Structures are given as structure tokens and as C-alpha cells.
Amino acid sequence: xxxxxxxxxxxxxxxxxxxxxxxxxxxxxxxxxxxxxxxxxxxxxxxxxxxxxxxxxxxxxxxxxxxxxxxxxxxxxxxxxxxxxxxxxxxxxxxxxxxxxxxxxxxxxxxxxxxxxxxxxxxxxxxxxxxxxxxxxxxxxxxxxxxxxxxxxxxxxxxxxxxxxxxxxxxxxxxxxxxxxxxxxxxxxxxxxxxxxxxxxxxxxxxxxxxxxxxxxxxxxxxxxxxxxxxxxxxxxxxxxxxxxxxxxxxxxxxxxxxxxxxxxxxxxxxxxxxxxxxxxxxxxxxxxxxxxxxxxxxxxxxxxxxxxxxxxxxxxxxxxxxxxxxxxxxxxxxxxxxxxxxxxxxxxxxxxxxxxxxxxxxxxxxxxxxxxxxxxxxxxxxxxxxxxxxxxxxxxxxxxxxxxxxxxxxxxxxxxxxxxxxxxxxxxxxxxxx
Amino acid sequence: xxxxxxxxxxxxxxxxxxxxxxxxxxxxxxxxxxxxxxxxxxxxxxxxxxxxxxxxxxxxxxxxxxxxxxxxxxxxxxxxxxxxxxxxxxxxxxxxxxxxxxxxxxxxxxxxxxxxxxxxxxxxxxxxxxxxxxxxxxxxxxxxxxxxx
Numbered sequence: 027x028x029x030x031x032x033x034x035x036x037x038x039x040x041x042x043x044x045x046x047x048x049x050x051x052x053x054x055x056x057x058x059x060x061x062x063x064x065x066x067x068x069x070x071x072x073x074x075x076x077x078x079x080x081x082x083x084x085x086x087x088x089x090x091x092x093x094x095x096x097x098x099x100x101x102x103x104x105x106x107x108x109x110x111x112x113x114x115x116x117x118x119x120x121x122x123x124x125x126x127x128x129x130x131x132x133x134x135x136x137x138x139x140x141x142x143x144x145x146x147x148x149x150x151x152x153x154x155x156x157x158x159x160x161x162x163x164x165x166x167x168x169x170x171x172x173x174x175x176x177x178x179x180x181x182x183x184x185x186x187x188x189x190x191x192x193x194x195x196x197x198x199x200x201x202x203x204x205x206x207x208x209x210x211x212x213x214x215x216x217x218x219x220x221x222x223x224x225x226x227x228x229x230x231x232x233x234x235x236x237x238x239x240x241x242x243x244x245x246x247x248x249x250x251x252x253x254x255x256x257x258x259x260x261x262x263x264x265x266x267x268x269x270x271x272x273x274x275x276x277x278x279x280x281x282x283x284x285x286x287x288x289x290x291x292x293x294x295x296x297x298x299x300x301x302x303x304x305x306x307x308x309x310x311x312x313x314x315x316x317x318x319x320x321x322x323x324x325x326x327x328x329x330x331x332x333x334x335x336x337x338x339x340x341x342x343x344x345x346x347x348x349x350x351x352x353x354x355x356x357x358x359x360x361x362x363x364x365x366x367x368x369x370x371x372x373x374x375x376x377x378x379x380x381x382x383x384x385x386x387x388x389x390x391x392x393x394x395x396x397x398x399x400x401x402x403x404x405x406x407x408x409x410x411x412x413x414x415x416x417x418x419x420x421x422x423x424x425x426x427x428x429x430x431x432x433x434x435x436x437x438x439x440x441x442x443x444x445x446x447x448x449x450x451x452x453x454x455x456x457x458x459x460x461x
Numbered sequence: 462x463x464x465x466x467x468x469x470x471x472x473x474x475x476x477x478x479x480x481x482x483x484x485x486x487x488x489x490x491x492x493x494x495x496x497x498x499x500x501x502x503x504x505x506x507x508x509x510x511x512x513x514x515x516x517x518x519x520x521x522x523x524x525x526x527x528x529x530x531x532x533x534x535x536x537x538x539x540x541x542x543x544x545x546x547x548x549x550x551x552x553x554x555x556x557x558x559x560x561x562x563x564x565x566x567x568x569x570x571x572x573x574x575x576x577x578x579x580x581x582x583x584x585x586x587x588x589x590x591x592x593x594x595x596x597x598x599x600x601x602x603x604x605x606x607x608x609x610x
Contacts, residue, residue, distance in 0.1 A: 111475060115486065146582075149585050
């Protein structure tokens with residue numbers, strides 16, 4: 027039977043002809059069968075997200091040669107209208123940043139794709155509620171997206187992707203902003219969409235642990251499809267990816283470098299690629315014993331601006347502890363991988379939200395959604411050591427009009443102190459918030 | 462098994478693309494052959510062509526047509542096709558499913574009176590609903606037709 031998706035010799039350029047020209051996809055050919063659960067894996071900039079956008083008909087203008095066959099038809103040749111309809115009913119996309127519309131309710135977000143098909147309001151609402159129920163978030167139907175946690179928002183994103191019943195679901199790094207529990211829930215759900223609904227699932231990820239349900243893995247680097255693997259069982263994936271595939275992707279790397287690269291992605295979820303690169307560098311220094319444990323922990327804690335990684339004390343201590351465990355041979359790297367695969371590190375965004383909820387726990391005043399978002403920002407900046415404790419108190423005290431939170435002088439300094447107690451790495455507090 | 466031959470008559474290009482895409486995306490092209498007509502005259506060219514052997518028509522109602530030399534755009538366009546099919550001994554075996562953007566009781570009653578086998582409101586039919594209907598057609602399940610036996 028014909029594959030549901032077939033790329034034949036795809037070449038794609040960004041800014042073609044300009045000095046900033048990038049040859050983003052180089053002669054990529056591949057096949058995906060109907061009902062397959064496959065993944066594109068590789069480092070930032072390897073072209074995996076570009077492939078995704080080509081498959082969803084969003085980059086047809088930039089494809090300079092080759093065919094994008096979906097069930098035998100070349101969508102790279104589609105008219106604007108044909109592409110518009112294909113994007114509505116052919117593919118459902120789930121994004122890392124959720125991409126919900128902040129000013130409309132959760133239910134309206136989910137029903138939006140149906141509105142584009144001209145479906146009546148009543149019908150949209152009925153179908154929308156069915157989808158919310160399936161994703162276990164029906165009680166939040168009339169809330170605004172900002173009132174939901176990251177995990178819940180991602181579920182809204184998934185419900186929306188299912189609205190027009192597309193046979194193909196595309197996920198662009200869907201787990202990057204989710205904590206361990208929610209990330210696992212999303213993976214479970216993707217599997218359900220594949221096994222129960224029979225949909226073709228295509229996931230893009232740079233986190234090896236999220237490949238566990240994929241049965242076909244496309245390895246990409248610098249716009250080239252390096253290799254296709256078809257692991258038969260879950261165990262195969264952990265083995266295949268952890269060491270071997272990193273070697274394949276980086277054949278000239280020393281074992282220490284490979285370890286540093288794969289560990290850094292597992293430990294620093296939700297951080298920018300610059301921060302991850304810097305962490306990788308220092309991690310390598312530690313793994314090859316060029317710096318000792320104390321220096322390593324200090325540098326993790328030091329602000330990014332001053333040359334460090336900019337982690338908050340609690341996180342720096344936790345990571346330092348894990349790495350010292352490897353150095354003192356208390357556990358092997360494989361054990362660390364296994365542990366992190368089962369329990370991925372909490373991404374920065376979730377940590378900030380958890381801290382915010384705890385900080386507001388005893389606060390008697392009213393805080394609206396905008397203030398909550400602002401507070402998340404402030405906490406994140408303090409976690410990264412970009413602003414000082416004093417700055418935090420200042421912004422908490424600043425009026426809402428001036429983009430502060432508008433707390434009293436007393437409440438501001440109390441809340442700032444509370445935040446500092448977490449950053450100092452007090453075990454009791456960290457346990458209480460489950461960080 | 463023989464393919465089921467479907468004719469879609471609709472003057473809206475997006476509806477024609479949407480309909481065709483559902484067959485394409487959900488792998489139904491093996492069971493069905495789809496013909497598409499953007500207007501009344503093209504519809505008749507296909508209906509009268511015995512080699513096409515149309516089994517089911519999905520029929521839009523409001524389309525441009527000529528009456529007594531004048532151009533009009535009313536539901537009479539679709540209704541007259543419906544009536545003519547049901548009155549013609551060579552064509553009356555064809556199942557006609559009205560697929561319209563209008564949901565007035567008046568239109569539904571008139572369609573039923575003129576012999577429509579089914580009435581579908583566009584605004585109530587998501588891709589998944591149409592797929593269910595196509596499945597019934599493929600299984601030759603005539604209970605899918607609301608109005609005829």
C-alpha cells in the first residue's frame with residue numbers, strides 16, 4: 027500500500043539568493059506509512075522542524091525541488107486554496123508553546139478550527155466539549171488559557187488539533203514546557219491517538235527520552251537525513267539513542283563529549299540553547315576532571331551574564347549531586363539516563379508556576395491573570411539570576427500600570443524573602459513545592 | 462467490488478476541494494469514484510453520460526442558473542435538478558443527497574417533496590460526519606437515507 031507521506035528529493039532554502047541564505051533541507055527523501063508513529067530526532071537547527079512545516083503545507087513556497095506526496099498527491103504543487111483546506115482537515119499540529127489565543131475561552135480555542143469550516147456555533151460547542159472531556163479538562167471550558175497550568179494548556183492544544191478529525195497529527199517539541207507528570211500524560215495520549223484512533227503521529231524532538239513510543243526514527247543533522255531506525259521494542263530505543271546514536275550524529279566526538287551532550291539536554295529542559303551549550307561546556311570540564319565539584323556547582327549558580335549557567339541554588343545543588351554521583355561512581359551514566367527518562371527534569375516554566383502558586387498561597391489580596399503572568403516572569407528572571415532579590419521586591423511593589431504587581435511595601439518584601447528562601451536551596455521548602 | 466460513483470454539484474470551489482480532500486485524506490479513493498461539477502450545465506453533462514454511471518449525487522441548492530433567458534441564483538437551481546432526476550425513468554435510481562448551506566424547514570420540506578433521499582446541512586457536517594455517511598454508502602446500507610427506503 028502506498029505510504030501516507032512520501033518526500034522525494036526535497037531541497038529547501040531560507041533567504042535564497044541573499045547573504046543570509048540557508049540550505050535548510052538537503053535532498054531529503056523518506057516514507058511514512060499510514061498509522062505509523064514516527065519521530066524526527068536531532069540537535070537544534072538540524073532541519074527537523076522545517077520538515078514538519080513542509081509536511082503540513084506551510085513551506086510550499088520555499089521548496090525549490092522535490093515532491094511532497096500525501097496519499098499520492100504532491101502538496102508542493104497545490105494552489106493557495108487547496109493548501110488552506112489541507113491545513114484545515116489534513117493535519118493537526120501540537121506546538122511546544124501551546125499557541126492558544128489568550129483572549130478567548132478554552133472551549134472557543136478548541137472549536138476555532140471548526141469555525142473555519144463554517145460549522146454552526148451549537149455544533150462547535152457540542153464537539154468542543156466532547157474533545158475537552160476526552161482530554162479530561164471539561165471543567166475548564168469557560169476559563170481563559172492563562173488560568174490553566176502548562177500541562178492543561180497543552181491538552182487544550184491537543185484537543186484543538188483533533189477538532190477537524192485530521193488523519194495526521196504533527197507535534198513540534200510538544201513536551202518542552204511540561205513537567206515530568208504532564209509530559210508522560212501527553213505521551214500516553216499520543217499513543218492512544220495512534221493505537222486507538224489509527225492516526226499517523228509525527229513527532230519532532232531533541233529529547234531522547236520522548237522517543238519511547240516511536241517505531242520509526244529519522245535522524246537528522248544539518249538538513250540531511252542521516253539514518254532511519256525502526257526499533258522493535260521500547261528497550262531498543264533507550265539503548266539505540268543514549269550512546270550509539272549520539273556517536274552517529276557526532277562521529278568525531280570523544281565519549282566524554284557525547285555524555286556531556288546527551289546529559290545536558292536531559293538536565294536543562296526548557297532553557298535556551300545558549301544556556302544548554304554553556305552548561306554542556308562546564309559539564310564536560312567536570313566529567314573530564316578539569317574542574318572539581320565545588321567549582322562546578324559555583325559556576326552553575328553564577329549568573330549567565332557573568333559567565334555562569336545561571337541556575338538557581340536549589341537546581342545547581344541537585345544537578346551537582348547527580349554529576350558527583352557519576353564521578354564517585356555511585357551510579358553509572360546508564361542509571362542516570364534511565365532515571366531521567368522516567369522522571370524528566372521539570373522545565374523552567376513549570377518551576378516558576380509552582381513557585382508562584384506557593385508564594386501566593388497565603389496572600390489575601392486578589393491577583394488577576396495578567397499579574398500572575400508577570401509574577402511568573404519575575405520569578406523566572408530571579409531563578410536565572412538575571413535580577414536581584416532587591417529588584418524582585420521593587421517590581422512587586424511597582425503599580426500595575428507600570429507593569430508591576432502593585433503589592434504593598436510590606437507584602438513585597440515578605441514575598442521577596444519567601445522567594446529567596448527557595449533559592450537558598452532549603453530542602454524543606456523545595457520538598458513542599460515538589461520542585 | 463465495483464466502486465460507487467458519486468457526483469458533487471456545488472458552485473463554491475472551497476466546498477469542492479473540501480469534499481474531494483476527505484476522500485483523498487482518509488483513503489476512500491479505493492471505494493469511491495468522485496466526479497465534481499461547478500454548476501448546473503456541467504452537472505447535466507455528467508448525469509446524462511451513461512459511461513459515468515452516477516450512483517449518488519450530493520447536491521447544492523443555491524447556484525446560478527438560467528430561467529427564461531435570465532440569470533438567477535436561487536435554490537431553484539438545485540431543486541430543478543432534483544425533480545428532473547426523480548422524474549426521469551433512466552435516472553430515478555440515482556440517490557440524491559441535498560448538501561446545502563440552508564437549514565430552513567421550508568427548504569427541507571420542499572426537498573423531501575421533490576424526492577430527495579436525504580438532506581444535509583453544511584453547517585452541521587464535520588469531516589468525521591461525512592466519513593460516517595460515506596462508510597454507510599460503501600456498505601450499501603440504505604438505512605442512511607432519511608426519506609427513502
